[in-house]
Amino acid sequence: MKAKNNSIRLPERLLISRSYTTSESNKTGSWRYLMPRYYEKTAPCSVACPAAEDIGRIQMLNTQGFFKEAWDTILVENPFPAVCGRICFHPCEKVCNRGRFDEAVSIRALERFVADTAQRYKLTSGIEPMAFTGKRIAVVGAGPAGLAAAHFLHLLGYDCHVFEALPEPGGILRWGLPRYRLPLAALQPEIERIRNSGVSIYCGQAVGRDFLHSAGETYGAVFMACGAQRMPLLRIPGEDLPGISEGLAFLCSVAQGGGPGFQGTAAVIGGGNTAVDVARCLRRLGARAMIIYRRRREDMPAFAEEIELALLEGVELLELYAPIRIEKEGNGLRLTLQQMKIGAMGADGRMRVVPDENRIRELTVDQVFKAIGFEAAEPWHVPEAGAVSHLKLRQAVLTQGANSVPVVYCGDPVTEIQSVVHAVASAKEGAMALHVLLTGGTAAVAETLAAAAVGPGGSLSMEAFLKGERLNRSSHVVAYEEINIDHFQYAPRMIQPRLLQAERVASFAEIDLKISAGMAIREAERCFNCGLCNQCDNCRLFCPDLAVRQEDSKRGRRIDYDYCKGCGICVVECPRNAMVLEEEQDS
Amino acid sequence: MVSGHVGCAGCGAAIAMRFFLQALGNQAIMVMPACCWSIIAGSYPMSSLRIPLIHTAFETGGAVASGVRAALDMKGDTQTTVVTWAGDGGTFDIGFQALSGAVERNEDFIYVCYDNEAYMNTGVQRSSSTPYGAWTTTTPGREWKRMRKKNIVEALVAHRIPYAATASIAYPQDLMAKVAKAKAIKGSRFLHIFASCPTGWRIPSELSVKIARMAVQTNIFPLYEVENGVKYTINLSPKGYLVREYFKLQGRFKHLSDQDLSEIQNMVNEDWNLLLRKAGLPQVQGEHM
Amino acid sequence: MKQVLEGSHAVAEAVRLAKVQVISAYPITPQTHIVERLSDYCADGTIKARFLRVESEHSALAVMIGAASTGMRTFTATSSQGLALMHELLHWSSGARLPIVMAEVNRALAPGWNIWADQTDSLSQRDTGWIQLYCETGQEVLDTTLLAFRLAEAVNLPVMVVLDAFFLSHTYEPVDIPSQAQVDEFLPPIIPRIQLDPANPCALNQLSPPNIYMEMRYQIHLVMQAALSELEKFEGDFERIFGRRYGAVEPFLCQDAEIILVTSGTITSTSRQFVLDQRAQGEKIGVLKVKLFRPFPVEAVRGYLKNARKVGVIDRNFSFGAGGIFAQEVRAALYGLARRPPVFGFIAGLGGRDVTLESLGEILTRLKTLKRPDPESIWIGLQEVQLAGPKS
Incomplete structure (x- = not known):
């Protein structure tokens, strides 16, 4: 029999739990109360570098093999990578966060590698200067400060005329640094590059004091970068005896190919780099060299590495001895030395030394070299007290007389530390300040320079000043604890290849040998790139919500806040702290 | 996998799925017994996955996959990979029978256990995967769990399956390499993926991956693989964090005393040495192992 | 062709004729003769199916769920305790709308252990959403099993073919075994309406919140009611081809x-x-x-x-x-x-x-x-x- 109830029809379509759309209509970004964002920060090395070189960025480019781009990135902050890559005292490496992990990155060696590579392939810088301002500026002195000032002023749109008393430009770089530290072949292209960029360098043209008053007829401003060549007096009896020379003059004659073979014993008085350079040159000329220093080795202003190398070369070091007189003895000189001892700590944080009772030592040598620091050769090389406007900056001084053009003083006479990179930093600050003065007036200088500061130490970035792509160099300096070291493997610092020890004193050949590109890349890979995005992609990879999207932009990715739940994994897993997690703003 | 899934902020299981699918590709059918992912994958009519997915009863991961595989075999489909994606409860506990049955038959599929060490979907109840020392809502206060975590990989290895491996969301390359390797093998393959749970472990969500990494680095969750039940390979030599560093970051362990932590360190050392022995490697001594 | 067959073998013959693709079962007296015969058929190639000898009834039905969700014609058989163990998945298979067919041999539930006829095992599964068809003879068992596949696949609900322990399962009777051609005419290959397919991915059996669960359940109710007329329709077809008809009652x-x-x-x-x-x-x-x-x-x-x-x-x-x-x-x-x-x-x-x-x-x-x-x-x-x- 038929069932009566046959009115119910079979539904045509199944109503089952079967998906037909994606979960993308759930905008899970509404859950978020913390918000990640990309926020690049500043690496400690860059802060420690007086020239504010963007070291993290440079190493990132090196890692990728973009050596030219790395070179350009240096040049915008420092026109002397081939020089500084050799002789800089690399404060960057002392603060390198990698140093807390295993060993600091060999930043200086990488800088030299980049510069040498650029020279080897005769690369030209891709940095575009600003539009010509129509103004011409005179630079007095073609040493590191003067040449750097011309470089920066050129970038800022000025026509520069550099006046140099000596027959060749370069100053201390050419005349004062031994070739085994800085070969002429490394220096020459740096100077040529500045010249070729459009800077006019007039050598053999000494400038007198009156130039400061007459310059206004031709120049919109004067840059004083005369350096410090005069040695202060020892203020001891006998310091004028024959056979006593100034260290710098000696180095200068060696640099010119002078310095005949010298078999005797020489004493070098002083503890700075010049003293060490003199002693090492003497060793190369065949002499026995002794450095006499009134404090301890660790107190010497000379770079520790240079002292180390000097001792390896057979230079002797007499610590805690102060010369009290020099007398003639036969064909030689007799030095009387006061034994010193450590006293109380001085206001500058260094230990004072005081005479150790009447302990005296006598020493007979064939020659004595004085190398106890330098000061400006002429009083007008330093700022005049009577200027109407006298703006003392960190590394430079800017003055303006009643009826004269602005005068900027930079380089050794006005910097606290006398080094090439400080000269560069001084020139940069002076150039920036002058530019602000000429375009916006004195009042704007401090604020504008502050905007270009990298970290709290006073290093200034020309790139930031020029409003480059990394205009906002964050004031947040990345600490070691902020690095996610889980993403780094231990790797030893590169070992700088050098001339064999026995060969070093045999010639003035450069001691540090070149490194291969592979070695440079490996070393650059050790860099944490603190605070910088190197596109490692961890943020995207680890996002549980697929809220970090790839896109065709410079960074290559963006956060999709429609879906980002604000978990913060991207921020923590960023190995280099290039992101930040912040409170969500109420909208 | 797409955005808009409802996993908690910082969900390790979501990260595990990302890496897994990235390595596996879309030519797959996924079987999903009850677990956190039953929710994360989306409610009707949405799905957060772009592969066919069948939600199934809690204890059926091994069996339903066997059925799917059988169906594909009947269709002559040799390209599609069948995957079971289960939590620790569905693997270590309620689903263990079906899993054991399936791998004993050497069913041709990949069984993935993403392990967040408790019943998280139901609100943090203890499972046999919950580690010694942990608080859960069913091991509260002084009743914190005093039993060791079941060694599921060894249980699977005892079945002499072609491939069994551990992996962690903190080691994507290792994880994805294992998925690729598993994909190429026929027969039963087992992946045990450590997937941290910020909600259940009482940890800040941003540390989710970091803590998973520490689990490996402490030897609490070593990365290794076993082929055919005999060939052991340890994939990563840990830097050797102490377990206390791992434990102190997690609220679920905050009640433990120094003495407890020392005992746990000893257990971890013992397990690590056991693994070294199986891998034919020399034993190590000392706290940092 | 008439043969003297056990009821269990009548089931197996129907499964063979239905060209089932995936079989899975776990042994339990008095269902064993069904799966033993099917094992023989699979082993000698008479049936071209995958037979999964699983570790429990629960898994047997889980295998069915996996295979049926991938578009297969599936079959399992159980009894008593085994059915009770399947209980959860009985609900699951109907909720998932899978056309699974099961032979269920009515056997008493323990304790005490009792392997003999009793209907409480299947009847206590009455709310699981399975269509249940009770058989009287060996012939009816064979015929009903064939009908079950047709009905299940038409309404997308699982069907249980129920036979008494021993009185039917182990009793030999003359049974007319139809030809394959006749069966093929009555029961064409399955056209699955639910299928896991990487080319057309979707999620099945997902979380279904209160705003939709009730409607899904209501459709199962409608389909169940429609099954009455569907069965009548298929019995018409069956009678035309095989000359036999049973009726809902x-x-x-x-x-x-x-x-x-x-x-x-x-x-x-x-x-x-x-x-x-x-x-x-x-x-x-x-x-x-x-x-x-x-x-x-x-x-x-x-x-x-x-x-x-x-x-x-x-x-x-x-x-x-x-x-x-x-x-x-x-x-x-x-x-x-x-x-x-x-x-x-x-x-x-x-x-x-x-x-x-x-x-x-x-x-x-x-x-x-x-x-x-x-x-x-x-x-x-x-x-x-x-x-x-x-x-x-």
């Missing part, structure tokens, strides 16, 4: 019957003989066999029973605290009628005890003497038991 001499016994399974056969015997003695008595238990054929039951003076339902099952399960269903079916016969519930043959002509005689006597039904079921053939051992 099958009346035997009910037309003028004053007393109608309602039966299911093998008790029906005994009842047919009893009715013939009683008719010979002038009793106006008939039997209504209920074949389709879910969906319950309310209108058909009403149609046959409404004019009877008394209805006696014989249940080889029991719902503790209530009564015989068929009796409850029959009472509920008649409830809406203005005039309806009293329904008397009898419990007989639990745990495989024989329901003999004498048992039926006792039932008829009770039916004739009792004026109105007691809410209590009447247990037939209970014996006095001498208790020994502990006092508690």
Whole structure:
């Protein structure tokens, strides 16, 4: 029999739990109360570098093999990578966060590698200067400060005329640094590059004091970068005896190919780099060299590495001895030395030394070299007290007389530390300040320079000043604890290849040998790139919500806040702290 | 996998799925017994996955996959990979029978256990995967769990399956390499993926991956693989964090005393040495192992 | 072609003819002869199917769920404890709308251990959403199994073919085994409406919140109701090809019957003989066999029973605290009628005890003497038991 109830029809379509759309209509970004964002920060090395070189960025480019781009990135902050890559005292490496992990990155060696590579392939810088301002500026002195000032002023749109008393430009770089530290072949292209960029360098043209008053007829401003060549007096009896020379003059004659073979014993008085350079040159000329220093080795202003190398070369070091007189003895000189001892700590944080009772030592040598620091050769090389406007900056001084053009003083006479990179930093600050003065007036200088500061130490970035792509160099300096070291493997610092020890004193050949590109890349890979995005992609990879999207932009990715739940994994897993997690703003 | 899934902020299981699918590709059918992912994958009519997915009863991961595989075999489909994606409860506990049955038959599929060490979907109840020392809502206060975590990989290895491996969301390359390797093998393959749970472990969500990494680095969750039940390979030599560093970051362990932590360190050392022995490697001594 | 077959083998023959693609089962007496025969067929290539010998009934049904969700025609068989273990997945398979077919051999539930006929195992699964078809003979078992596939795949619900332990599963009877061509005509290959397919990915059985769960359940209800007419339609096809028809319910001499016994399974056969015997003695008595238990054929039951003076339902099952399960269903079916016969519930043959002509005689006597039904079921053939051992 038929069932009566046959009115119910079979539904045509199944109503089952079967998906037909994606979960993308759930905008899970509404859950978020913390918000990640990309926020690049500043690496400690860059802060420690007086020239504010963007070291993290440079190493990132090196890692990728973009050596030219790395070179350009240096040049915008420092026109002397081939020089500084050799002789800089690399404060960057002392603060390198990698140093807390295993060993600091060999930043200086990488800088030299980049510069040498650029020279080897005769690369030209891709940095575009600003539009010509129509103004011409005179630079007095073609040493590191003067040449750097011309470089920066050129970038800022000025026509520069550099006046140099000596027959060749370069100053201390050419005349004062031994070739085994800085070969002429490394220096020459740096100077040529500045010249070729459009800077006019007039050598053999000494400038007198009156130039400061007459310059206004031709120049919109004067840059004083005369350096410090005069040695202060020892203020001891006998310091004028024959056979006593100034260290710098000696180095200068060696640099010119002078310095005949010298078999005797020489004493070098002083503890700075010049003293060490003199002693090492003497060793190369065949002499026995002794450095006499009134404090301890660790107190010497000379770079520790240079002292180390000097001792390896057979230079002797007499610590805690102060010369009290020099007398003639036969064909030689007799030095009387006061034994010193450590006293109380001085206001500058260094230990004072005081005479150790009447302990005296006598020493007979064939020659004595004085190398106890330098000061400006002429009083007008330093700022005049009577200027109407006298703006003392960190590394430079800017003055303006009643009826004269602005005068900027930079380089050794006005910097606290006398080094090439400080000269560069001084020139940069002076150039920036002058530019602000000429375009916006004195009042704007401090604020504008502050905007270009990298970290709290006073290093200034020309790139930031020029409003480059990394205009906002964050004031947040990345600490070691902020690095996610889980993403780094231990790797030893590169070992700088050098001339064999026995060969070093045999010639003035450069001691540090070149490194291969592979070695440079490996070393650059050790860099944490603190605070910088190197596109490692961890943020995207680890996002549980697929809220970090790839896109065709410079960074290559963006956060999709429609879906980002604000978990913060991207921020923590960023190995280099290039992101930040912040409170969500109420909208 | 797409955005808009409802996993908690910082969900390790979501990260595990990302890496897994990235390595596996879309030519797959996924079987999903009850677990956190039953929710994360989306409610009707949405799905957060772009592969066919069948939600199934809690204890059926091994069996339903066997059925799917059988169906594909009947269709002559040799390209599609069948995957079971289960939590620790569905693997270590309620689903263990079906899993054991399936791998004993050497069913041709990949069984993935993403392990967040408790019943998280139901609100943090203890499972046999919950580690010694942990608080859960069913091991509260002084009743914190005093039993060791079941060694599921060894249980699977005892079945002499072609491939069994551990992996962690903190080691994507290792994880994805294992998925690729598993994909190429026929027969039963087992992946045990450590997937941290910020909600259940009482940890800040941003540390989710970091803590998973520490689990490996402490030897609490070593990365290794076993082929055919005999060939052991340890994939990563840990830097050797102490377990206390791992434990102190997690609220679920905050009640433990120094003495407890020392005992746990000893257990971890013992397990690590056991693994070294199986891998034919020399034993190590000392706290940092 | 007629052969003398066990009921179990009748199931196996139907499964072979249905060209099932995936089989999975776990052994339990008295289902074993079904799966052993199927194993033989798979082993010798008679059936081209994957047979998964799993580690439990639960997994057997889980395998079905996986295979059916991937578009396969699937079959499993179980009994008693095994069915009880499957309980969760019985709900799952109907909720997932999978056309799984299962042979279920009615066996008593433990404890104590009892392997003999009893319907409580399958009837206690009445709310799981499975269509249930109860069989009386070996031939009916074979035919019903074929019908089950057709019906399951049409309505996308699982179907249970139920047969009594031993009385049917292990009893040899002549069975007409149809040709493959006939079966192919009746049962074409499955056209799956649910299929896991990497080319068309979707998620199945997902979280279904309150805003949609009820509608999904309502559709299952509608489909269950539609299954009544679908079954009728397919029985028409079946009769055309094979010349046999059963019906959701099958009346035997009910037309003028004053007393109608309602039966299911093998008790029906005994009842047919009893009715013939009683008719010979002038009793106006008939039997209504209920074949389709879910969906319950309310209108058909009403149609046959409404004019009877008394209805006696014989249940080889029991719902503790209530009564015989068929009796409850029959009472509920008649409830809406203005005039309806009293329904008397009898419990007989639990745990495989024989329901003999004498048992039926006792039932008829009770039916004739009792004026109105007691809410209590009447247990037939209970014996006095001498208790020994502990006092508690």
